[in-house]
Amino acid sequence: MSVENMNNYWQGSSDDMYRTLLKELGRYVYVIVFNKLRSCGTNEDIEECVSDIFANLFIAVEDGYAKDIKKLAGTIAKRRAIDYFRKLSASGKNTVSVDDESLPELKDCFDVENISENKEVRNILLREINSLGEPDSTIILQKFYYNKSSSEIAKTVRMTASSVRSRCTRAMERLRISLSAMGITR
């Protein structure tokens, strides 16, 4: 998305520009932030971070130094998400005093083997989720990745909550079978 394209979306009002930007890029930014803060932040933390990113994006677009707005939004989102991740993680649970007896036993968190293995599992998982087909892939991601309730998912896929639950159960069973075939048994 370029500035020229953005000009076609709004009519000259700043509020319109804000709404347009959030409508076009809101999901994209939210996915990036959620992916980073999923394990350490609450929904409020995630929304706070997203609003921070859009506030910066608004100013960047107003001042006219954004050429490719989506790339800019992606870059701001990743960096700001990392900032939030560090801020939220620094609350104590991931820090160890230098006087702690367990300090010498701490391992370097950068484990090449683990990173490579996770990446492989991630690729297989996404491919298998995608292979479930709509709406099962969306339902199962909403259910287990975004931790949303069946009723919340039902609103987005225009189904009843009970239908979502039954489809989710079947989709999960299919996913388990396919992952087991790939050697992923969890």
Next chain:
Amino acid sequence: MNKNNIFDFLENSEDGELEMINRLTPDLNDDQFERILEMSKRKRNAMRDTERKNIKINSNDEEIVSGVEVYKRPKWIKPVTMAASFVLLGCGIAFGIHLMRNLNPTPPVIEQGVSTTSETTTTAVTTDEAVSTILVPADKNQTTIVTGMPVEVTTTTVAVTEDATKIDVGTSIDEPDYKAECEAWIRNKVRKRDEALEVLYSITDHVDLNDTFTIDVHNESGGPGDIPVISDYTITYARYTNPQFSSLDEIRDFYIENYLRFLSPDWEYDGSDMDSHYVKRYFDTRIQPGEKIEINSWNKYDIIPVYTEYNGKIYTLYAKESAMTDAEYWAEKQHGIMWCCAVDNCTEDYFELYEFYSNSNESSWVIPCVKIDGEWRMQRDEEHMWQMPEDLWQELCEKLNNGSSDIIIN
């Protein structure tokens, strides 16, 4: 595979994976959309306000200056600075001179006007075929006769200019008459001192070898606990015939007056110091023929008298078979060292005696001499005398080497 939920593997996804997740993610719902929009706008406005405040603060600090202010330095600064510098410099120099004058131990003296005198000197010149002519200036009023083989004696007139031999350290207030008087007095003192030393040292003069007696000496050297080194020998005393002295006390008093009191004018023979010990040892110990002297250098009772009295006659130690006497020891020790002196800054009742050795400046002193009740007296004490400055000592040594008549040689 240590994740609790297999979907935890989707965290920290990379760009391509995020795109796939994005496709499977529904848009923000309306409540969420409005909430995030409001929050974003509020934050955006806050950031703008902060930005404006910063711009305002920064702009308040800027001051636009235009034009040129011509600075005119006061003209009086340069001359006043120069004058102050000169005053400071002058003060520094004056202070330095003041310090140098105070640090110099030599008392201020007045420079003598240039005067030239001539005198006739009778000189003995000794030549032989292999040696070139040697010119030896002699003392005033003295004629030196040199005997030897082969000898050619000539008489020559040497013009001695006082300026050439003047000791020009500091300023001098010498007046010829005063200087002559002071020199005569010190020459007499030195001559008497030498005679006193000869009494002690020259054990072969004025002896009658037909009147002698011998003394046995038993010597045990070594300290307590040591194995003693024992030696037995005989020493000979011969009659001392110097008509100058009629008793041993006279020799002793002559030695004390002319040698010891030359070195220490207030010295008294009271047994309280080593000089008293030596006087007793040399002149105040009587031994008789047939006596045996037992000496032990460790216990310091090794008294072998240089002079003794027997039957109303004076005898002197003439020879012995071993062990050097103290007289020989000191004579040998002083061999090659030239003791010299000179006078300067002579007035009616004051002059300074320069006393120095030719080999070292360490024992060179400037000794004030004052006339009290018509008698000259050396103030040879630390309160009055002072160490001779190095430059003065060097100049005196040069005068000595040039054969100056101002230098009185021992």
